[in-house]
Amino acid sequence: MKQQQNSAALYLRLSRDDGGDSESNSITTQRAMLRKYAKEKGFSVFGEYVDDGISGTTFERASFKKMIDDVEAKKISIIIVKDLSRLGRNNALVSFYTEIFFSDHNIRFIAINDGIDSDFGDNEIMPFKSVINEYYARDLSKKIRSSFKTKSQQGQFLGTYPPLGYFKDPEDKHHLIVDEVGAKVVRRIFDMSASGMSCGEIALKLRDENILTTRAYWASIGIFQPNSYNPKHPPKWQSSTVRHILQNHVYLGCVVNGRLTTKSFKNKTKVNRDESEWIIVHDCHEPLVSEETFELAQRSVHTRKRKVYEKRDNIFAGFVKCATCGTNASICHSNNISCGSAFFCNRYRIRGAKDGGNLCTAHYIPYEQLYGAVLDDIRYHALSAKRNEGNLREYAEQMSQSNGDKESAQTKRELAKHRKRFDELETIISRLFEQNALGVVSDERFISLSGKYETEQTVLKGKIAELQGKLDTTKNMTDNMIKLFSAIARYVDVAELDRGILNEFIEKIVVHEATEKRINRKQKLEIHYRLVGILARE
Numbered sequence: 001m002k003q004q005q006n007s008a009a010l011y012l013r014l015s016r017d018d019g020g021d022s023e024s025n026s027i028t029t030q031r032a033m034l035r036k037y038a039k040e041k042g043f044s045v046f047g048e049y050v051d052d053g054i055s056g057t058t059f060e061r062a063s064f065k066k067m068i069d070d071v072e073a074k075k076i077s078i079i080i081v082k083d084l085s086r087l088g089r090n091n092a093l094v095s096f097y098t099e100i101f102f103s104d105h106n107i108r109f110i111a112i113n114d115g116i117d118s119d120f121g122d123n124e125i126m127p128f129k130s131v132i133n134e135y136y137a138r139d140l141s142k143k144i145r146s147s148f149k150t151k152s153q154q155g156q157f158l159g160t161y162p163p164l165g166y167f168k169d170p171e172d173k174h175h176l177i178v179d180e181v182g183a184k185v186v187r188r189i190f191d192m193s194a195s196g197m198s199c200g201e202i203a204l205k206l207r208d209e210n211i212l213t214t215r216a217y218w219a220s221i222g223i224f225q226p227n228s229y230n231p232k233h234p235p236k237w238q239s240s241t242v243r244h245i246l247q248n249h250v251y252l253g254c255v256v257n258g259r260l261t262t263k264s265f266k267n268k269t270k271v272n273r274d275e276s277e278w279i280i281v282h283d284c285h286e287p288l289v290s291e292e293t294f295e296l297a298q299r300s301v302h303t304r305k306r307k308v309y310e311k312r313d314n315i316f317a318g319f320v321k322c323a324t325c326g327t328n329a330s331i332c333h334s335n336n337i338s339c340g341s342a343f344f345c346n347r348y349r350i351r352g353a354k355d356g357g358n359l360c361t362a363h364y365i366p367y368e369q370l371y372g373a374v375l376d377d378i379r380y381h382a383l384s385a386k387r388n389e390g391n392l393r394e395y396a397e398q399m400s401q402s403n404g405d406k407e408s409a410q411t412k413r414e415l416a417k418h419r420k421r422f423d424e425l426e427t428i429i430s431r432l433f434e435q436n437a438l439g440v441v442s443d444e445r446f447i448s449l450s451g452k453y454e455t456e457q458t459v460l461k462g463k464i465a466e467l468q469g470k471l472d473t474t475k476n477m478t479d480n481m482i483k484l485f486s487a488i489a490r491y492v493d494v495a496e497l498d499r500g501i502l503n504e505f506i507e508k509i510v511v512h513e514a515t516e517k518r519i520n521r522k523q524k525l526e527i528h529y530r531l532v533g534i535l536a537r538e
Contacts, residue, residue, distance in 0.1 A: 056089035152257035155281035196499020253287035
């Protein structure tokens with residue numbers, strides 16, 4: 001196709017890259033300037049190509065790409081922009097188009113305010129202006145990131161939409177306030193998860209009850225624009241949606257920012273940050289769930305649930321471990337009625353049996369036997385807790401003291417010694433200030449001595465914190481034991497186990513290889529309770 005002579009494309013672009021001069025750079029201003037220039041020069045305007053709200057650091061712009069397609073189709077021969085930054089702020093790509101692509105396609109490129117016209121002169125200044133334009137975008141990106149980090153560290157909520165259960169505060173859009181309607185749904189989701197229901201089961205339950213999803217609820221109260229939601233086909237609850245809610249720390253009263261970032265100021269592709277890089281600020285708004293409920297939900301979320309052959313829930317999924325190799329035990333079903341469903345060491349089941357048991361052994365335990373042993377153990381400890389309810393603290397303190405009376409006494413002596421020395425240094429430094437002020441101690445001597453004493457204080461602070469931590473660990477052990485036995489006392493008459501009970505009390509169940517056979521068969525189980533460690537029974 002013969003290239004259209006004197007056929008001009010007017011290219012207009014505006015984004016936040018343009019900062020304080022956005023008014024002079026507005027699309028309306030650009031359009032008026034480009035039309036006037038084309039008319040004065042006698043150019044025939046083939047079309048106007050507008051990218052509004054698109055960064056100049058990327059060339060993935062719909063209208064720009066359409067203009068390039070028209071260039072390759074030889075529909076235009078001239079491209080006019082207000083200035084070089086309208087074409088873009090990515091120096092490498094700007095150079096490619098202005099110095100290679102446009103030249104190869106016989107395109108006359110004009111940037112009005114920069115005095116650039118490829119038909120006249122060598123335009124030596126253009127590469128330098130392109131570099132400056134990119135630097136401007138780079139600098140702006142740094143300022144935006146710095147501002148975002150500062151706001152994040154202040155605990156400001158920076159999301160576009162509030163999470164389910166909250167509204168943005170009308171008086172401060174960066175602060176969340178409770179929406180009781182949504183909060184009721186969120187609390188129910190956490191309660192169902194803590195009781196052992198999987199994310200998929202919760203999603204199905206919410207669907208069956210016609211509970212509105214987050215997007216549907218927002219649409220119903222006018223947060224979404226009408227074109228972003230179709231009431232005839234409302235979104236349905238998915239397990240991924242439930243999982244996102246259950247893992248969101250916002251429901252503990254925290255603000256979490258910085259989960260995502262971009263690859264660079266030129267590449268806006270979103271990438272996940274490691275959790276260690278998140279900016280988490282606590283006590284920013286009213287929590288919807290307790291830390292205990294949140295933790296129970298996490299245990300449920302991170303444990304895969306499987307169905308056994310008889311179509312009942314395998315409530316032990318993720319809890320049962322092999323005592324020898326430490327891998328999970330998986331459930332299998334046998335047609336042999338005497339065996340039924342049973343757990344086997346996963347390493348043995350997959351590879352060990354084929355290799356003559358060299359990797360591990362079966363560690364076989366029937367499902368019903370495991371179920372009965374765990375239920376009996378919980379009842380046993382529940383009954384014990386109830387009978388000794390009045391003496392729990394004394395009992396717990398005796399247990400903790402029996403593990404370290406001598407060590408605790410030594411720790412307390414060292415702690416007292418360090419605290420005494422710390423107080424002495426406070427007095428010495430205070431007197432040193434007075435003597436310096438009175439002229440008794442010279443400034444040089446004061447600086448030397450105060451530096452020495454303050455360094456010693458800093459070291460003492462670290463030692464005091466470490467020793468206090470040791471004592472607190474003993475106290476926490478006592479408190480945790482009391483919490484466990486107080487909670488477990490409620491289950492004296494429990495008739496059956498469920499996932500919620502296991503999540504609340506059990507850390508893991510370690511299965512040892514059985515000894516003897518048949519009626520003489522014995523097998524040791526270690527039931528690791530979440531708060532006090534191992535309570536082993538055979």
